[in-house]
Amino acid sequence: MSHLPPFFSGDGKISDQGDRARTASTATLTDGTSIYGIYTPSLTHDSTLSELVVVPSAPEPTVLLREIQQAADDISQLVGRFGFKMAKTLTTPSIKKALCADKKLLRLPCLMYADEFSCVITRFCSKPIHDSTSAPLLWWLWNELLDVLPPIGETRNCRLDFKPALRTDIALPYAITIDISSKHNKYNIELTASYGGLFDERRIFDAPITQFGSPKSEKYGKLTKATLDTSQDPYEGNGCVTDIFEYLVPRAESEWRRAMKAFPAEKEEDLVIALAKSGKAGDDRFPISENQQQQFRNLLWRFPIDAREYVAENGLVGMEKGPYSESAFQAPGPKD
Known part of the structure; x- marks a missing residue:
């Protein structure tokens, strides 16, 4: 007893x-x-004892890199389809803030709520930039991918050193460093997992970023217009912000596209004006191909009807002397 x-x-x-x-x-x-x-x-x-005490485990570096690689491929496709001006437009602080209004939606599945980091960014031939902002990995990678991936014939790279901004029960046993590089129009993303310890153990993993290329079609020895899977020709919708985002980022499972669902409605006009100016102009510093311009025209059809009317009335498409024109990149002349 x-x-x-x-x-x-x-x-x-x-x-x-x-x-x-x-x-x-x-x-x-x-x-x-x-x-x-x-x-x-x-x-x-009805839960078992083992279920009560289970703590989510930290992901292996290869799992983390695979999710980052998929997100990088999404950006590579976007840049390849639309060109340099679109890439620079999307890095504008006000546009990025609106597109990523709810940063939590950018969290990678393998990290879940532990995906909150501060970051030190070191760009090519530049001093490190220390930022104590708390944000998911992809929030930090957005600008850097859009800066490195446009094929403008220059060698570019950047390094991002991450530090956890929150203490959670998902304790990463390694520190994360990510290097993004572009050389001879080949793109690569490198993840270094630093475990520390007596011998300063580090594991380095490399993954290529898929380079986007427009499909080509040939008939009787001549190139003809090839339609991308992302294009619905002709577009049959009435135009809305959701259709714009789905066309910019076609992969349904993309974290970028998921984050865009929180786009604030009051920022629609700012977005439309910025995107309308990302098309081809006569004085562009970096050329936009005909395939890229066709993608841009397809995007315009996804604008709301009143937005398309506004863009046409104000001559926003093809507007010259913009921030990405030839003259904007020229060094200032001698002062009078």
């Missing part, structure tokens, strides 16, 4: 940062005069 006093239990919940609830109970021991609270897992709940 047990000599332990009787106990009574009441259900309670423990909430972790992964938005999952674990049920447990507070057991109360009584000897008739004193009551002692002991926090114990509930034996009456």
Whole structure:
């Protein structure tokens, strides 16, 4: 016969940062005069003890790199389809802020709620930029990918050193450094997982970024217009912001596209004006191919009807002397 006093239990919940609830109970021991609270897992709940104590494990570096690589491929396709001006337009601070209005939607699946980092960015031939902002990895990578990936014939690279901004139960056993490089129009992303320790252990993983190329079609020895899978020709919708985003980032599972769902409606006009100016103009510093201009025209059809009318009335398409014109890249002349 047990000599332990009787106990009574009441259900309670423990909430972790992964938005999952674990049920447990507070057991109360009584000897008739004193009551002692002991926090114990509930034996009456349908969850097992092992399920109650499971902590999400940190992802292997290869798993993390694969998710980053997929996101980088999305940007590579966007840049390849639309060209340099579109890439620079999307890095405009106000546009980026609107496109990523809810940063949490950019979190990588393998990191979940632990995807919050501050970052030190070192661009080619530049001093490091220290930023204590807390944001997911992809938020930091957005500008750097859009800067490195346009095929403008220059060698470019950047390094991002990440530091966890939050303490969670997903404890990464390694520090993350990401290098993005473009050389001879070949793109690469390198992830260094630094474990530290007595011998300063590091593991380095390389992954290519897919270079986008417009499909080519030939008939009777002549090139003909080739339609991308992303193009619906003719477009049959009435135009809306959702259709714009789905055309910019076609992959349905993309974290970029998921984040764009939180785009604030009041920023629509700013976005439309910026995108309208990203098409081909007569004085562009970097050329836009006919295939890229066709992608731009397809994008315009996805603008809301009133937005298309506004763009046409104000002559925004093909506007010269913009920030990406030949004259904007010229060094200032001698002062009078």
